[in-house]
Amino acid sequence: MSALHKLAAVKNGPEASWDDNHMKLLARMNDEEIEILQLPSPKYSAKNISTELCRIPVQKDHIMSSPWRLGxxxxxxxxxxxxxxxxFxxxxxxxLIEVVLFGDKTLLSKRPEEWPICDFLIAFYSDGFPLEKAISYxxxxxxxxxxxxxxxxxxxxxxxxxxxLDYLGVRTPKRLEVNRDGGPRAYDWGLVQHVYDRMGLGIPGPREREATYERFHPPRVSLSEDGNTLLVDGRTLHKPFVEKPVSAEDHNIYIYFPTTPQGAGGGRRLFRxxxxxxxxxxxxxxxxxxITEQGTTSSYVYEPLLNADNGEDVKAYAVGPQxxxxxxxxSPAVTGVVLRDASGKEVRLPTEVSKEEADAAAKISTGFGQSVCGFDIVRNKGKSYVIDVNGWTSVKNQPRFYAQCADILQQMLMSHVAKQIAKN
Known part of the structure; x- marks a missing residue:
């Protein structure tokens, strides 16, 4: 029986339990000298961004045999x-497929050379995750x-x-940026090259701190006399608008409302x-x-507040481009109260995805190279705007999503295995 047919047969059987035997924390590898390969980044045509699993090319054929390890x-x-x-x-x-959890002790205390050896890898950032070590691995x-x-x-x-998102043609709200930190820059030149090789997009690279601020002129920022309009280097944005810190790890987002005969103004502070x-x-x-933080390097993105249809935000989850x-x-912009059901779970209801939203999901998953990628949408007057991209996220209490997601990830794995078998 072929590997593909064997997988299908197993999947039709009893559901596997992901207990301690399946979720293994591997012991330390044998102490041996391992030469770290200095390998080039994969290259993709700007007009044909790869939708396959990301692979750093090796200098010899990589022949896998089952069970395949998925880290x-x-x-x-x-x-x-x-x-x-x-x-998982x-x-x-x-x-056929062995799932291996690295664990915090391995990630934080051991060198990448000591991490488990795997054929496939699911890796994603969250607070405390050693991204540079994972890239080295x-x-x-x-x-x-x-x-x-x-x-x-x-x-x-x-x-x-x-x-x-702009480069990919994904609809986003109009925005103003107040940059006092020298502007957005990649954290190293390797990322700059990787983004260009992958999709043909040029992004600013890092500079020496002194050189950055020697040439950089902070924007002119002010508020109109009535307090309802923000002016940034001659460009204007009227309240209500949303203020976001440039760091995606900072969730202290503010909304500012206009002072009018019908409204008292003020604002709303959003938080986790x-x-x-x-x-x-x-x-x-x-x-x-x-304005209150002038003289600092604090930088912000400002967007018009879009009135969400039905007062609801949309949390979307792309799994590959399909x-x-x-x-x-x-929406937290409405009342600030989390709506929960009788069992105490936050109410999140499945919703149909429009063609525009499905296209955006495919572009985001493919463009950012994330097989699983969550992002946030505001639906406003028949149009959908992407307001945030979160990387790997999984929706709670949705068995249909878990089954579909796992099935697609398995298909990706087995498709690559089949190609490797055909080559050899």
Whole structure:
């Protein structure tokens, strides 16, 4: 029986349990000298961005034999979340695919040379994740990567992320940037080259700090006399608008409302959920931080506040270029109260994905090189706007998504294995 037919037969049997035997923390490798390969980045045509698994090319044929090891390279609080476990346990197939969790101790305390050797790798950033070590590991071991680790570096800066979305032709809100940090830049030249090789997009590279600020002139920023319009180097944005820190890790997002005969102005502070709260209204939130923090290097992105249809945001989840799942939730810009069901779970309801949203999902997954990638949408007057890209995320309490996601990830793995077998 071929590997592909064997996989199909196993999948039709009882569901595999992802217990301690399947979720292995491998012991330390034998102590031996390992030469770290200095390998070039993969190259893709700007007009034909690769949709296959990311692979750093090796200098000799890489012949795999089953069981194939699929490494989960992520912080334990994310890898062991209920939603991700639902996906990862479905990927395990006895005798065919072995799922291996690296674990925090391995990621943080051991050198990449000591990490488990895997044929395939799911790796994604969260707070505390050693991204540089993970990139070194992929260069050393050359696994087939479900997530392009270098491209994840673009997600740290909202400005760089927006530039990629613009280049991909994904609809985003109009925006103003207040840059006092020298402007958006890749953290190293390797990322600059990788982005250009992958998709033909040029992004600014790092500079010496002194050279950056010697040539950089901070923007002229002011607020109109009535306090309702932000002016940045002669460009204007009227309230209500959204203020986002340029760091995607900073979730302190503010909304500013206009003062009118019908409205008292003020603003709303958005933040990560605390109990049943996700935002709060502040009547004194009038002057944007780009004005109150002048003289600092604080930088912000400003966008018009789009009134979400039905007062709902859309959380979308792309799995490769062919599948997108989405749920709605009550927008934190509306009341700031998390809507929960009788069992205490946040209410998130599946929603149909429009053609425009499906196209955006395909572009985001392919362009950023992330086989699984979450992103946020605001639907406004029949149009959909992408307002954030999150990298690997998994929706809670949605078995249909877990099954579809695992099935597609398995298909990607087996498709590559079949090609390798055909070559040899």
């Amino acid at each position: 989960i390279c992520a912080m334990e609080d994310k890898a062991l979340s209920k939603a991700n476990q639902e996906i 346990r479905r990927l395990h197939v006895d005798g 992929t260069k050393l071991r050359s696994p087939l990567c479900y997530n392009d680790l270098l491209m994840q570096g673009l997600l740290f800066d909202r400005r760089l992320c927006n530039r990629v 959920k605390v109990g049943n709260k996700c935002s709060e209204y502040d009547p004194d939130l009038i002057i944007p931080r780009c 599948y997108c799942f989405a749920v709605t939730r009550k």
